[in-house]
Amino acid sequence: MxxxxxxxxxxxxxxxxxxxxxxxxxxxxxxxxxxxxxxxxxxxxxxxxxxxxxxxxxxxxxxxxxxxxxxxxxxxxxxxxxxxxxxxxxxxxxxxxxxxxxxxxxxxxxxxxxxxxxxxxxxxxxxxxxxxxxxxxxxxxxEFHKDGFAIDGQRLEKDLASFQRIVNKFNTTGKMPKICNAQLLELLKESKSKSISITEDHIMIIAQNVQMDAYYLGQYDNWANxxxxxxxxxxxxxxxxxxxxxxxxxxxxxxxxxxxxx
Incomplete structure (x- = not known):
């Protein structure tokens, strides 16, 4: 076919x-x-x-x-x-x-x-x-990171939207997502066990950490992987x-x- x-x-x-x-x-x-x-x-x-x-x-x-x-x-x-x-x-x-x-x-x-x-x-x-x-x-x-770590605005916006959808669904259903960023998953677990509300600031920190982790990994691999x-x-x-x-x-x-x- x-x-x-x-x-x-x-x-x-x-x-x-x-x-x-x-x-x-x-x-x-x-x-x-x-x-x-x-x-x-x-x-x-x-x-x-x-x-x-x-x-x-x-x-x-x-x-x-x-x-x-x-x-x-x-x-x-x-x-x-x-x-x-x-x-x-x-x-x-x-x-x-x-x-x-x-x-x-x-x-x-x-x-x-x-x-x-x-x-x-x-x-x-x-x-x-x-x-x-x-x-x-x-x-x-x-070139993008020539002066050190820099935030990719487009990726940040996309990750924020994605993470917010996961949080919204969690708030509605109370169920843990099957596929989720590890840091966000830990935050959801903490929110459930301690009845803590997840704010936009929490989501922003995780989204920025995702890029920071990718930056250090990219440096380690010389951006070749x-x-x-x-x-x-x-x-x-x-x-x-x-x-x-x-x-x-x-x-x-x-x-x-x-x-x-x-």
Whole structure:
């Protein structure tokens, strides 16, 4: 199952109801089959990586996109996925590409094996550096922080909004979020145990700390290991339906056996 789109807008990327139904049915069947073979709720410390484990992966670019979607797909994504599928013996997968809010292409991938996040990031950063995306990120960050730590206003605004939504939901339901910044999670726990109200100042401090932590980590890595990957159990994303509805603009979808190049 394949469809493609370039930034020219020739194809608007909307999946037809019938196509979406077919993909959903195949994903649900696949995930149901995997769930019979593995315990999916929690990943034990002694988990055998050779066993099936449906994993949801998102891959992004750390700097402004300066190549066509097709070039990035062929030079970076397919190279990355070919190595990944061989190394981890991936038998089944589903991937799609769409756009971030900043206009950059990104890739969403569901595979049948668990991969450690550090190893995944290292391989993806290696792949996108073929086109210089890590180097451009490093130059940008060195310039941005040339006088020391500086706050990224756009990121701060986005994090503040995100954290506030989590706090609002917590205040309404009283339930701890499943996915949350560690510092914010501790604040929510303290708020619940001591009946402390979480203020905008609390949220601001956490949002600033997020950037401060990223700054020190970036300095430690010489800005050569940008955060370009996210990995989770597929169960955190309401299975296939949530995956298909992540974004309206879908550049490419493919379901089957991993590609082999060369």
């Amino acid at each position: 394949n469809s493609t789109l370039s930034h020219s807008g020739v194809y608007n990327g909307h999946l037809s109801p019938e196509t979406k139904k077919q993909i959903k049915e195949r994903l649900d069947k696949w995930l149901a089959d995997l769930s019979k073979k593995a315990e999916l709720k929690n990943l034990p410390k002694d988990f055998d990586p050779a066993q099936p484990y449906p994993t949801f992966i998102t891959l992004t670019l750390p700097s402004k996109q300066v190549h066509t979607d097709q070039i990035i797909k062929e030079k970076c994504f397919l190279f990355f996925f070919d190595r990944l599928s061989v190394q981890y013996d991936i038998k089944n997968y589903f991937w799609k590409a769409d756009y971030e809010e900043n206009g950059n292409i990104r890739f969403h991938l569901v595979i049948d094996k668990y991969i450690h996040s550090d190893k995944l990031r290292a391989q993806w950063n290696h792949a996108i550096e073929f086109l210089g995306y890590v180097t451009r990120y490093r130059k940008t960050m060195l 940008p955060s370009t990957t996210q990995i989770d159990s597929i169960l955190k994303f309401n299975r296939s339906l949530r995956f298909l509805n992540l974004h309206h603009h879908c550049l490419t979808e493919q379901f089957g056996k991993p590609p082999r190049q060369g």
